[in-house]
Amino acid sequence: MTPPFTRILRDMPAMTPFVGPETLERRRGATFALRLGANESAFGLSPKARAALTAEIGRTNWYCDPEHWELRSALAAQCDVKPENIVVAEGIDGVLGIVVRAFTEPGDTIVTSAGAYPTFNYHVLGYGGRLDFVPYREDCRNDLEALAARARATGAKLLYLANPDNPTGTFHGRAAIEDLLARMPEGCLLLLDEAYAEFAPAHELPPISGEDPRVIRLRTFSKAHGMAGLRVGYGVATTRLIDAFNRIRMHFGVGRLAQVAALASLGDDDFAAGVVREVARGRTEYEALGRELGLNTIPSLTNFVPFDLATNEKSDRVLARLAERGVFVRKPGIAPLNRFVRITVGTGPERAALAETLRAVLREF
Numbered sequence: 001m002t003p004p005f006t007r008i009l010r011d012m013p014a015m016t017p018f019v020g021p022e023t024l025e026r027r028r029g030a031t032f033a034l035r036l037g038a039n040e041s042a043f044g045l046s047p048k049a050r051a052a053l054t055a056e057i058g059r060t061n062w063y064c065d066p067e068h069w070e071l072r073s074a075l076a077a078q079c080d081v082k083p084e085n086i087v088v089a090e091g092i093d094g095v096l097g098i099v100v101r102a103f104t105e106p107g108d109t110i111v112t113s114a115g116a117y118p119t120f121n122y123h124v125l126g127y128g129g130r131l132d133f134v135p136y137r138e139d140c141r142n143d144l145e146a147l148a149a150r151a152r153a154t155g156a157k158l159l160y161l162a163n164p165d166n167p168t169g170t171f172h173g174r175a176a177i178e179d180l181l182a183r184m185p186e187g188c189l190l191l192l193d194e195a196y197a198e199f200a201p202a203h204e205l206p207p208i209s210g211e212d213p214r215v216i217r218l219r220t221f222s223k224a225h226g227m228a229g230l231r232v233g234y235g236v237a238t239t240r241l242i243d244a245f246n247r248i249r250m251h252f253g254v255g256r257l258a259q260v261a262a263l264a265s266l267g268d269d270d271f272a273a274g275v276v277r278e279v280a281r282g283r284t285e286y287e288a289l290g291r292e293l294g295l296n297t298i299p300s301l302t303n304f305v306p307f308d309l310a311t312n313e314k315s316d317r318v319l320a321r322l323a324e325r326g327v328f329v330r331k332p333g334i335a336p337l338n339r340f341v342r343i344t345v346g347t348g349p350e351r352a353a354l355a356e357t358l359r360a361v362l363r364e365f
């Protein structure tokens with residue numbers, strides 16, 4: 001006989017934040033020719049990161065530095081804060097788990113947008129929190145005023161916002177984020193997920209501070225740096241918050257190779273800038289493709305573009321037809337976003353192949 005599961009686990013629905021393309025490939029019995037659904041970078045690793053990995057491969061028998069000191073020091077210099085203002089974890093997903101664990105008691109209310117990044121919801125439910133959802137606006141943008149109002153009305157401890165947004169690609173500039181912070185109630189922490197920050201105008205990102213207790217900034221090496229498979233993310237917050245997170249984080253969660261590669265990539269500004277430029281070129285091509293096919297697209301400041309198929313039913317059918325032809329893409333599941341199919345910006349040849357396939361699929365309708 002095993003002991004009973006916790007009440008939180010017994011009451012939780014079975015859920016997986018994302019069904020991976022590998023799972024879908026096993027179900028369909030074939031690999032995808034185009035992998036454009038997970039917003040991974042199509043442009044690989046920095047040459048400096050590759051060289052660092054090659055040099056370090058012989059030391060994989062050693063544990064990583066559990067304090068991530070060199071990486072945190074480099075990040076602190078880039079962000080103009082102290083290393084004590086930085087926590088490193090297994091991607092932004094890992095940082096989200098730490099923050100939710102630190103602040104969420106069973107029954108606490110946590111506010112987010114309905115249809116936003118589901119891994120955050122996964123963590124909240126795992127610690128017994130109660131999710132309070134605010135719908136996206138009809139123009140598919142996060143409703144910042146409604147989010148702040150709901151946080152005030154519910155006494156929420158945490159408010160989650162991705163900016164630039166996933167899954168829509170929309171962006172709120174510096175003034176809007178500062179206004180959101182001013183509207184939030186005391187005792188509520190803003191989790192500002194900036195996974196796609198490199199693709200946004202730098203002057204429109206609020207300045208990073210290690211002194212503002214109202215917000216934690218979340219960043220990742222998964223997108224512009226092309227390191228999704230190595231799992232490196234970080235948060236920037238006050239030393240009081242980081243001290244608390246250090247009590248509960250997985251100290252060996254970010255492995256030796258991941259730390260070495262992230263540090264090297266951080267020192268290769270030209271590579272990341274090149275990725276950002278190529279993604280911008282690809283977004284322009286996707287927008288032109290949408291016009292050719294009579295499909296609206298959401299102006300995006302990420303590495304993906306949402307295509308508007310007008311209805312949830314049609315977007316479901318297009319998604320299925322693309323999968324039958326070996327193209328992996330994803331779509332949001334909640335209105336008003338569920339009429340869109342979200343497509344990652346691939347390489348030039350991948351974009352050309354996607355365009356040809358999408359034209360063929362839409363001819364069937």
